[in-house]
């Protein structure tokens with residue numbers, strides 16, 4: 001069987017994550033890399049033996065042989081690229097979030113349907129083993145009906161100050177809040193009806209990054225489920241894990257707790273540092289890409305080949321973005337906001 005021809009748009013940190021998985025997937029060959037920063041595109045293409053390099057995705061769509069595109073540009077730069085790729089008949093794996101404006105969300109959904117292309121958004125918490133096991137427990141009924149949840153998903157400051165040059169043009173709500181909201185929609189098997197959010201700013205602004213430090217938000221689901229969520233970018237850099245993750249779901253008959261950042265599964269002590277290496281998200285074992293960050297990308301490829309439905313539908317991703325837009329509006333106005341679908 002011939003291989004699916006993939007292009008990667010956005011040759012940054014996460015573009016490389018995609019490249020590792022495509023390189024080892026027997027059903028894929030990467031035929032093009034595109035980045036506004038052509039040097040970055042060349043670097044990734046050289047590292048992964050990709051034949052075609054572009055600085056403009058429209059040129060890429062005209063010239064390169066492509067079946068599917070991974071859109072791995074900054075959060076605010078998914079919309080136009082996704083619509084252009086869908087109009088060119090390419091299947092899409094879009095990094096989270098699907099898009100950051102209602103107009104872009106609607107335009108992508110419309111273009112995907114009109115062109116009959118398949119779209120998945122990389123909301124990869126659904127492949128995280130602890131979340132997947134907890135969700136199986138909810139689905140089995142042993143916790144009863146889900147009633148309430150708590151979910152803290154924060155990053156250390158370094159992500160906003162150093163890792164993402166575009167942090168001030170995005171928000172912790174897009175960067176991690178999209179995982180938070182999608183995970184809870186998945187657990188409750190329901191849509192968010194109304195949100196109320198408050199935020200705090202100052203720490204990151206003081207460090208020269210003009211973005212909000214932290215949002216605390218209440219989500220009310222249509223069938224009555226409630227959740228309290230925190231998304232912040234000011235966890236101290238000394239925290240042993242990039243993320244601070246705490247999760248609880250309580251049902252009528254039971255509950256589950258997850259603490260994914262302090263499990264101390266591996267503690268490493270050297271002469272000059274101690275840390276807890278990641279063995280869950282993205283790592284290599286015997287030279288192969290392992291961890292749930294790769295599993296979601298693998299799932300996209302596998303489903304393109306098999307024709308099976310993606311575990312995350314385009315509607316899941318669209319509704320997640322629309323719920324986050326309501327959170328922004330609530331934090332800005334100080335009022336509860338109904339999500340407009």
Ligand SMILES: NC(=O)c1ccc[n+]([C@@H]2O[C@H](COP(=O)([O-])OP(=O)(O)OC[C@H]3O[C@@H](n4cnc5c(N)ncnc54)[C@H](O)[C@@H]3O)[C@@H](O)[C@H]2O)c1
Nearest residue numbers: 010011012013014015035036037072073074075077095096
């Ligand atoms: N699934 C996850 O948990 C996860 C983790 C990290 C990042 N991400 C997502 O991946 C995306 C990229 O993040 P990153 O950390 O790799 O960022 P990055 O800054 O390292 O890389 C982004 C790249 O996109 C390029 N770019 C910007 N606009 C472009 C355009 N119009 N055309 C072509 N290239 C363009 C930039 O030059 C840069 O090289 C974001 O949406 C982010 O939220 C997802």
